Amino acid sequence: MFGLRWSCSASPSSRVGLRLSSSSYFAPYHVPLARTRRACCWSRCPNPEGVIRSPDLVELEYADLNLKDFYGAGCVGHVRIRQHVNPLSSSFATPVKVPEWDQVFSDPSLPLMVDIGCGSGRFLIWLAKHFPECRNYLGLEIRHKLVQRSQFWVNELGLKNIYFMFANATVSFEQLVPTYPGPLTFVSILCPDPHFKKRHHKRRVVQKTLVDSIAKNLSLGGQVFLQSDVLDVAVDMRDQFDVHTDVLKHIDFLDPQFTCDEQGWLSKNPMGIRTEREIHAELEGAKIYRRMYQKT
Ligand SMILES: C[S@@+](CC[C@H](N)C(=O)[O-])C[C@H]1O[C@@H](n2cnc3c(N)ncnc32)[C@H](O)[C@@H]1O
Numbered sequence: 001m002f003g004l005r006w007s008c009s010a011s012p013s014s015r016v017g018l019r020l021s022s023s024s025y026f027a028p029y030h031v032p033l034a035r036t037r038r039a040c041c042w043s044r045c046p047n048p049e050g051v052i053r054s055p056d057l058v059e060l061e062y063a064d065l066n067l068k069d070f071y072g073a074g075c076v077g078h079v080r081i082r083q084h085v086n087p088l089s090s091s092f093a094t095p096v097k098v099p100e101w102d103q104v105f106s107d108p109s110l111p112l113m114v115d116i117g118c119g120s121g122r123f124l125i126w127l128a129k130h131f132p133e134c135r136n137y138l139g140l141e142i143r144h145k146l147v148q149r150s151q152f153w154v155n156e157l158g159l160k161n162i163y164f165m166f167a168n169a170t171v172s173f174e175q176l177v178p179t180y181p182g183p184l185t186f187v188s189i190l191c192p193d194p195h196f197k198k199r200h201h202k203r204r205v206v207q208k209t210l211v212d213s214i215a216k217n218l219s220l221g222g223q224v225f226l227q228s229d230v231l232d233v234a235v236d237m238r239d240q241f242d243v244h245t246d247v248l249k250h251i252d253f254l255d256p257q258f259t260c261d262e263q264g265w266l267s268k269n270p271m272g273i274r275t276e277r278e279i280h281a282e283l284e285g286a287k288i289y290r291r292m293y294q295k296t
Helices: 054-061 122-130 144-157 169-179 198-203 208-217 231-242 276-283
Strands: 112-116 136-141 162-166 184-190 218-228 248-250 289-295
Touching: 054 276, 112 122, 112 169, 122 136, 122 144, 122 162, 136 144, 136 169, 144 162, 169 208, 208 218, 208 231, 218 231, 231 289
Parallel strands: 112 136, 112 184, 136 162, 184 218
Antiparallel strands: 218 289, 248 289
16 A cells, blocks of 8 residues: 555654755746636735745755755756646657666666656655655656756665656656556656646646556556646546546545545545645645545
């Protein structure tokens, strides 16, 4: 059981010293105010207290990684990126080249966790550092600059069980993951870009082909963890994974330690660490909608 095996239930922020510098990536989404009742969560309005900013909280929560503010030849750790990329553009249409797995992981027979749309990569690096023996970690991210910086941090930390790839996960997952020598035991899709407008929903990373591929390639007992702070996005992901109820059972049916609220969202984050988007959203008072499935 992946979720419950995280023994680090105490928040890392309770164990680490404060190191406040705003080198982390987080960019609030631009949403037309009328489109959401939680509009302030997506605007640039400052925290009402004017004290705690989510980049500072991210630094605090991930302080034990001690990630450099600078990477590469004078590149600043703070990466400026566009709000959303369009994954349907022709430049993202070609599946990525499969890496030599034994070149990127020291033991490619280990179980694999894939984080789709891994953003800055801090979340996955944290897992790879705290749970090094049990699995390899693969981050798929469509923004080159973020991948470049994540991989720089991995090299700096000397981790041999984690690799970041530039990839449009929607088109590359099926080509990539079945070639991995070990079993696929965990897939996470955490706070994917919402692409709010209905006509842009086809840009969302969770599409039928990806869901089918995850359901097919996941090993028996393997798990999928989904979350979003946008209800519409969470419902969309849930509906698409619920199609596979013949093989993917929601975790609360299988393990009584996992409980859900009345709408079927997990009561707690089972991962032991929050993602950057999650930290930001919770600071703004948003609820995080979570689902976890297990292949049976
Ligand atoms: C809102 S961020 C969330 C990042 C991180 N998972 C978190 O919770 O903090 C969504 C990320 O997914 C990436 N992304 C969007 N579409 C993608 C795709 N088709 N393939 C891979 N990554 C994608 C974006 O570039 C962005 O970094």
